[in-house]
Amino acid sequence: MNKVVASIITIGDELLIGQVIDTNSAWMAQELNKQGIWVARRVAVGDVWDDIWQALDEESRRSSIILITGGLGPTADDITKSLLLKYFGGSMVVDEKALANVKWIFERMLKRPVIERNLQQAEVPDSCTVIQNRRGTAPGMWFEKDGRIFMSMPGVPHEMKGMMTDDVLPALRQRFQLPFIAHRTLLTAGIGESFLAEHIKTFEEALPASIKLAYLPNYGMVRLRLTIRGEDAPALESLLQQQFDTLRGLVAEWMVTDEDISIQEALGRVLKAGGYTLATAESCTGGYIAHLITSIPGSSHYFKGSVVSYDNEVKTNTLAVSPDTLAANGAVSEATVREMVRGALQQLNTDFAIATSGIMGPDGGTPEKPVGTVWIAVGNRQNILAQKFSFRFDRLRNIELTATNALNLLRKFIHSPTS
């Protein structure tokens, strides 16, 4: 069975001047990968005729599937559709279903009059098969040429995702005989990438050729991923599981979860399983921990809320931190975060609480407490654990590192509350 290879082309000047971060490609790559389609390249080009044309030429030389997003908007800077007409031939026609969809979206959903510019979005080259867009006005276009499949989709993430899930992925599955591909992922915290690599060196060197190991460091944690690819699914599945079990044993000490989920999701499962409730008292993280937790569907089962006490007055009035504690130790101190945990447990009436206080930068540092100094406390009514961290990054990264360390500290505390 041949390896089915895909390329992703994203179109738009906004990608090349950096005004927009490309999240589409990552999602598409993930979904293609799950189907056993290997993404060999991702290319971003501007709204420039020759560059788009050349990218289509180049990628079709190496891949059988070329997925294209962007450049389909109703405004003058979007040239992709006229280029596709020229590239694949044919003439521009109105697609009646797409036209009905444009009208429906404007008249029923947006409750705005539909204008000529929007109606033009229903025009497509007659050389393509139209993939309807149920979430927006620009239809998708499926072309075939010299045995290659080209699929053009809008760049709006939820429109592209809907089209991929409903139509494109099922059509690709039907068209190609796809190889078996499987991943197993685990997340570690508290050990650096190179120490981890040293620790599992023998394991890595003895891995069978069909399995690949990848290190994915992020926010002070390292994700390890085993990937297997081939044809005999049951045999590969069992070989992968066996190797993954060995790996799991080797890194047990640092393992946060053996699933491909985030630390907030892993913690959420622990809380839900125990029937526990959680509150956060956030100073320096400014609500980011609460946001991470509430990004997970169903988090209302265990998360009751947060007091973001950015100002010291909120610490004293709402979290009952003693003004004397603040005066004697400062807001960034062990004593303060301990009282914040107590205050959150009391005020929000939960089983567990997390508290953070630190200096995120770029300003606010002092010689005794430089930027990056953070105190985190986690606890329940019996016991509180506090730990000091020193980060040395920019504001956003310091916030992210504080949040993930706080979530991991609580996860460990629930596991072993007195250690």
Add this chain to the structure above:
Amino acid sequence: MNKVVASIITIGDELLIGQVIDTNSAWMAQELNKQGIWVARRVAVGDVWDDIWQALDEESRRSSIILITGGLGPTADDITKSLLLKYFGGSMVVDEKALANVKWIFERMLKRPVIERNLQQAEVPDSCTVIQNRRGTAPGMWFEKDGRIFMSMPGVPHEMKGMMTDDVLPALRQRFQLPFIAHRTLLTAGIGESFLAEHIKTFEEALPASIKLAYLPNYGMVRLRLTIRGEDAPALESLLQQQFDTLRGLVAEWMVTDEDISIQEALGRVLKAGGYTLATAESCTGGYIAHLITSIPGSSHYFKGSVVSYDNEVKTNTLAVSPDTLAANGAVSEATVREMVRGALQQLNTDFAIATSGIMGPDGGTPEKPVGTVWIAVGNRQNILAQKFSFRFDRLRNIELTATNALNLLRKFIHSPTS
């Protein structure tokens, strides 16, 4: 003056299986653009020898500057350095400064013993000029070949950014005669992309050839960007300003800010200028609004904190929402968000407050209040404004849309509190 063209190559399997979102390229493109260097392509390839080699060949055919990130880690899946040695020739040598840096980072910063695997990071091909990494262990490598510049940097964002800012950008400025390039950006809310395009059609068609207009829709808002490029800086600057003033007048009704900043930054400036304080009372946004606000350095000047009242008990206990109001109207109601604003103003003692309550999905919808139903209220002690929204996206997008709409509602309210 010739247009100086750059390509960005990002290396790593994690980019092609979608496990990591590439934020580096956007940042690099932004910084290069500011210098007048045009990024023509961004290419992502896996940790695959032939693919990296081919990307270097292809991009050096079209660009004079090739910036490469990733694949320099201490683990076995990282092959970029050996490939660069082969590609540019020479032999591997230990760079003494890089070695001292690796030792310093481990012994002083991380307080862990340095191991062989880490020491190897100080090895570089002697065909390159080493760019020291002050934030991590992998040094940068600057190669030149056939008049092209190739710069290899680590994929860790803050390491790459530091290297670019401290060394790479200054060196490129010295090397090339760069054209003048300038952007002016404004942000609109409350009008769709196609209506905006229709509204400024005459303006757009009359734009001089040196100026390009781009539409950048995001989170229900549309950013408009004018870009000018050429040689005579003062003349271009004044032409751009003149066109931007016209555009600003045309879209005044929907304009959030005429700077290239986020809505939270725009609101922060309004609050700071007026000496006002703000609190949020967040149910469905779960702390995300507080996070957006506190992502901005200096936000402690106007933001006092938030009560994330995910559970109704927190709404009644901490925000003093009446249990009768909740029983009669439900948590997702005008009456509830109005009481949440009052509660936040009172409990957190601020001039203004924002409150949100809604159903973010995927579960929790009812026929009367389907997923995406959101109530937002903003106000001060004199007046409260509440508005209902119906979003129809996934959980994260609903949270983001609620947050940006809430921030914009408050911005408008401060501007005109009784309308």
